[in-house]
Amino acid sequence: MPFKIGSIEFKLMSPELIKSNARVRIVNSELYDPDGYPVEGGVIDPRLGVIDPGLYCRTCKGSIGECLGHFGYLELAKPVINVLYVKIIYEILKATCAKCSRIMVEGDVAEGLPPTPSKCPYCKAEQKKIKFVKPYTFYEDNEELDPLVIRERFEKIPDEDLKKIQFNGGRPEWLILTLFPIPPVTMRPSITLETGERSEDDLTHKLVDIVRINQSLKENIDIGAPEFIIRDLWELLQYHISTYFDNELTGAPLARHRSGRPLKGIVQRLKAKEGRLRGNLLGKRVNFSARTVIVPDPRISINEVGVPEKIAKELTIPVNVTPLNIKDVKNLIKEDKVNYVTRPDGRKIKITPENKNDILKNITDGWVIERQVEDGDISLFNRQPSLHRISIMAHKVKVMSGQAFRLNPSVCFPYNADFDGDEMNLHILQNEEARTEARMLMSVENNIVSPKFGGPVIGLELDQVSGVYMLTEKNVLMTKEEVSQLFASAGIDIELPDKETFTGKEVFSLLLPDNLNIEFENNEAKNLDSLEEKKKIDGIVVIENGVLKEGRIDKVAVGPEKGKIINKLLKILDKEKVKEFIDNCGRLGIAYLMKRGYSIGLSDFDLPKSVQKEIKEKLEESQKEANKLIEKYREGEIRILPGMTPEESLET
Numbered sequence: 001m002p003f004k005i006g007s008i009e010f011k012l013m014s015p016e017l018i019k020s021n022a023r024v025r026i027v028n029s030e031l032y033d034p035d036g037y038p039v040e041g042g043v044i045d046p047r048l049g050v051i052d053p054g055l056y057c058r059t060c061k062g063s064i065g066e067c068l069g070h071f072g073y074l075e076l077a078k079p080v081i082n083v084l085y086v087k088i089i090y091e092i093l094k095a096t097c098a099k100c101s102r103i104m105v106e107g108d109v110a111e112g113l114p115p116t117p118s119k120c121p122y123c124k125a126e127q128k129k130i131k132f133v134k135p136y137t138f139y140e141d142n143e144e145l146d147p148l149v150i151r152e153r154f155e156k157i158p159d160e161d162l163k164k165i166q167f168n169g170g171r172p173e174w175l176i177l178t179l180f181p182i183p184p185v186t187m188r189p190s191i192t193l194e195t196g197e198r199s200e201d202d203l204t205h206k207l208v209d210i211v212r213i214n215q216s217l218k219e220n221i222d223i224g225a226p227e228f229i230i231r232d233l234w235e236l237l238q239y240h241i242s243t244y245f246d247n248e249l250t251g252a253p254l255a256r257h258r259s260g261r262p263l264k265g266i267v268q269r270l271k272a273k274e275g276r277l278r279g280n281l282l283g284k285r286v287n288f289s290a291r292t293v294i295v296p297d298p299r300i301s302i303n304e305v306g307v308p309e310k311i312a313k314e315l316t317i318p319v320n321v322t323p324l325n326i327k328d329v330k331n332l333i334k335e336d337k338v339n340y341v342t343r344p345d346g347r348k349i350k351i352t353p354e355n356k357n358d359i360l361k362n363i364t365d366g367w368v369i370e371r372q373v374e375d376g377d378i379s380l381f382n383r384q385p386s387l388h389r390i391s392i393m394a395h396k397v398k399v400m401s402g403q404a405f406r407l408n409p410s411v412c413f414p415y416n417a418d419f420d421g422d423e424m425n426l427h428i429l430q431n432e433e434a435r436t437e438a439r440m441l442m443s444v445e446n447n448i449v450s451p452k453f454g455g456p457v458i459g460l461e462l463d464q465v466s467g468v469y470m471l472t473e474k475n476v477l478m479t480k481e482e483v484s485q486l487f488a489s490a491g492i493d494i495e496l497p498d499k500e501t502f503t504g505k506e507v508f509s510l511l512l513p514d515n516l517n518i519e520f521e522n523n524e525a526k527n528l529d530s531l532e533e534k535k536k537i538d539g540i541v542v543i544e545n546g547v548l549k550e551g552r553i554d555k556v557a558v559g560p561e562k563g564k565i566i567n568k569l570l571k572i573l574d575k576e577k578v579k580e581f582i583d584n585c586g587r588l589g590i591a592y593l594m595k596r597g598y599s600i601g602l603s604d605f606d607l608p609k610s611v612q613k614e615i616k617e618k619l620e621e622s623q624k625e626a627n628k629l630i631e632k633y634r635e636g637e638i639r640i641l642p643g644m645t646p647e648e649s650l651e652t
């Protein structure tokens, strides 16, 4: 019968609850007896749960995993403040009458208590000033208030008064601990080192300190030791219990391990990025995934991802063994390309050189192998932040050398990736439905069009654009031999028309489909006014029946976002062909750039005279503006902006 959780309420633990929850009363600060067994009544008493495989819990008879562990409790010799609630204790203490313990407010208080009145409205007693010194000390007119006194005052507060100040979840005196819960060993397991030595959890170390000091305090009280000794031990107990809860308290020294490493308190376990909530519950590690740095590789297709061999050997895909594929499966095992086999009875076996031949002999229909990924396997590739659906796309695996994922620079735009150290994640899909879905919906060629603005998000970048830009220059001329060499080095298989020489534009046209007709201005032409000027720099791109007649190809033509040609091709070709065009275009650009050579020098960064002049003018203009404002300010005529002083208005 399943249950639905309606609500969860957090409350304070009363001493009665601490006691009734507990199975063991802790009285001993020793962990192990001389024979190496956990001491009864110690903080790792066997009744607190099991942490060793093969053993059973002394309380519930459960094995490891079945038994969640059981609490114990420690009777504190003197009460101690729960540091996690000092602020609330301070608030209540200030509002409580020192004599009659009534909350000194009249009527209901929703938020925040009013300041302490000088006289109690109920018993008319004069009130002294309460001072709080971090982390856990309270003074009343410079006289220290010990936790016992505070607890006595809180005990006398009537329930109606607590309701008035909306104190929920228990009684305020429970904020001063008299019983201390000892958590189960399952939340602080000890580990056995290779040397056979036992290493205890930080919390266990702290608990040992707490029990030891408490024991010593109790003995000293019993023998009637001098007041100052008892004070010191009490203070020490308060310190250890406080740092057990939170070891980053302001005003208290860090509790340290013998090695000098600060111990982890309960707060430290939960808090921050690596803490339980953000580190273990919200962020989980994913199986069949890999993460590493990305590097550009313009030679692979836009729908491929270069996967390092080392990673490919770890990531696997399950394959059912059938009469049809048993031969291939055996070959894979022989080539060490299978990591695990699962028998029909569910037993999973790791393949090692020792058991390889046995497995080859026994494997038959119904077994499942986990084979390493190979070229052509579909994978999901992702770069955070995953802001839109094209932050995760499906790429085909291409196993390659090196330590980094390789990515065609043409797909940087949708991922918003660059190669200054960016890392990306790869996921290997584990069943046929997922693979089909990824292939049909998430593959790169299915996501060339942006879901945001309808234009292409995939297109040539940087060197790829520079290459085609230089190739489509007016005076580029190549022999047939040069052209075929160019295509060969680009890895493009294409049939050349029977001609002696080719212009750069003719070479580029070989990639275009015959039915492409388009006319647009390139990036340079946009900044010019007259048609004459635009024509002069070859800025008007004209493509007629798949032939580039005029204009130089740049990012407006083939880049992401604008990509006029890509956009048009999407309408007249199927996606596979558009992908091919982007692949080939990028490769051609790179190949041409490599053949021709391209470099920049420092002089390329010099500003032209006209720009220098403009900068000078802008600076002078701003200076004049500022002087005018200062003048106005001196004469008191400056417009004062809302919520600002005249000085602030001047600065804005």
Ligand SMILES: [Zn+2]
Binding pocket: 048, 049, 050, 057, 058, 059, 060, 061, 062, 067, 068, 069, 070
């Ligand atoms: Zn148990």
Ligand SMILES: [Zn+2]
Binding pocket: 097, 098, 099, 100, 101, 102, 120, 121, 122, 123, 124, 125
């Ligand atoms: Zn009073």
